Amino acid sequence: MKIRIGFIFGGDTVEHEVSIISAVQAMKNIDENKYEVVPIYITKDLRWLTGNLLKDINSYSDYDLINRYAKEITIVKDKEDYLLKSKKGLFNRTINQIDVAFPIVHGNNIEDGTIQGYLNLLKIPYVGSNILGSSVGQDKVFTKKILETANIKVVDYVWFYDYEYETNNQDIIKQIQTLEYPVIVKPATLGSSIGISLAKNEKQLKIAIEEAIKYDRKILVEKVIKNLKEVNCSVTGNYEHAFPSAIEEVIKEEDFLSYQDKYLAKGKSKGMVSTNRILPANISHEMKLKIEETSKEVFKQLNLSGVCRIDYLIDQDTNELYVNEPNTIPGSLSFYLWENKGKPYSQLLDELIIQTIKDYKNKMKKTSSFETNILQNFNGLKGSKTKLK
Ligand SMILES: Nc1ncnc2c1ncn2[C@@H]1O[C@H](COP(=O)(O)OP(=O)(O)O)[C@@H](O)[C@H]1O
Ligand SMILES: [Mg+2]
Structure with a gap:
């Protein structure tokens, strides 16, 4: 029997559309002799939908069509099965079933451990990093702090909360000026270059901070x-093993790699695949080795698994390598970086699913609860004197 893979995508995130593109690419490339594709699309207003039309990118230009033909579901664990139950009508009809969940979601409120937490609670095996790796990897400040403790270089930075800026902006501006202009201002937990701007002086800095504050508290x-x-550089693996992919060099057309550069470079959006890139990157052999080693270390330090992409900034004046950020569920799952290393996309997907099933079985061997019910010998709460420990 085929293994049923529930591809989960969309959600309430500014990277909603990018996630649809990444998921449709994956669904098209999976080996259908071995796997059955079950699309699970989370709309922006958080309805969970399924149906074959969700495999086709053209469906997403007509939401009326989706609303009419896709079925709204919830996922329910029933003994060893994960059922997609219809939400309509008197009876809770089972529409479909999945064996493994494959979240292909990007951004805040979903990629950041949120979907992972939901799947954990239902005990569904899922592809990719666990809650901790996902949430740390989504926060650029936490990421830096962890990498610094592992002696992995990151660019000098200052961070603050919106309320701190709103109550005392002069102190914060002073701190930022120790970095020297130009500086780059980022919402700490977003992606796809949203809310990011450069500032060459104090006036621009204030505008940049106001812009970033629209999106994030940090x-x-x-x-x-x-x-x-x-x-x-992409990395695949789990907590035991990590393997680096080919290394790409990305080319920007504006001051920094923008949403436009990333997804719309060739006019029509194809997700990360449309970015202008040199593959493999034009770097020395020593730099390549350093990036491969660092990528494996970042993967390990941040508790990542599945397929991730680690992004770097190289200062060409000093030849210094800095980790910019991890992407715990990268756009297009970085399949092109693996293809370049000789691994077809279908094989990458196959390996990720096999790894997930193995890791899930190992995890289930660990004790997670006890058979005995300690409450059987519990006499009840005897008034206010009883202390619960
Ligand atoms: N410290 C920096 N110096 C120069 N350019 C930067 C720096 N940080 C980011 N950028 C540019 O901005 C882009 C987006 O920043 P990044 O931190 O990767 O945010 P996102 O999570 O939105 O992708 C990068 O791809 C790069 O082009
Ligand atoms: Mg980036």
Whole structure:
């Protein structure tokens, strides 16, 4: 029997559409002799839908069509089965069933441990990083702090909360000025370059911070690397093993790699695949080895698994390598970086699912609850004197 894979995508995130593109690419490339594709699309207003039309990218240009033909469901664990139950009508009809969940979601409120937590609670095996890795990887400030303790270089930075800026902006501006202009201002937990801007002086800095504050309560300001080369390396594996992919060099057309550069470079959106890139990157052999080693270490330090992409900034004046950020569920799952290393996309997906099933079985061997019910010998709460420990 085929293994049923529930591809979960969409959600209430600014990267909703990018997630649809990434998921449709994956659903098209999976080996259908071995796996059955079950699309599970979370709309922006958080309805969970399923149906074959959700495998086709053209369906998403007509939401009326989706509302009419896709079925609204909830996932229910029933003994060893994970059922997709219809939400309509008197009876809770089972529409479909999945064996493994494959979240292909990007951004805040979903990629950041949220969907992982939901799947954990239902005990569904799922592809990719656990809650901890996902949430740390989504927060650029936490990521930096962990990498610093592991002696992995990150660009100098200052961070603060919106209320701190709103109550005492002069102190914060002073702190930022120790980095020297130009600086780059980022919402700490977003992606796809949303809310990011460069500032060359105090006036621009204030505008940049106001912009970032629209998206996030936590703001990060970094020193700008002026003579920049940007490279990315994907990693697959789990807590025991990590394997680096080919390394790409990404080319920006604006001051920094924008949403436009990433997803719309060739006019029509194809997700991360449309970014202008040199593959493999134009770097020395030593730099390549350093990136591969660092990528494996970042993967391990941040508790990642599945397929991730680690993004780097190289200062070409000093030849210094800095980790910019991890992407715990990268756009297009970085399949092109694996294809370049000789691994077809279908094989990448196959390996990720096999790894997930193995890791799930190992995890289930660990004790998670006790058979005995300690409450059987519990005499009840005897008035207010009884202390619960
Ligand atoms: N410190 C920096 N110096 C120069 N350019 C930067 C720096 N940080 C980010 N950038 C540019 O901004 C882009 C987006 O920043 P990034 O931190 O990757 O945010 P996102 O999570 O939105 O992708 C990067 O791809 C790069 O082009
Ligand atoms: Mg980035």
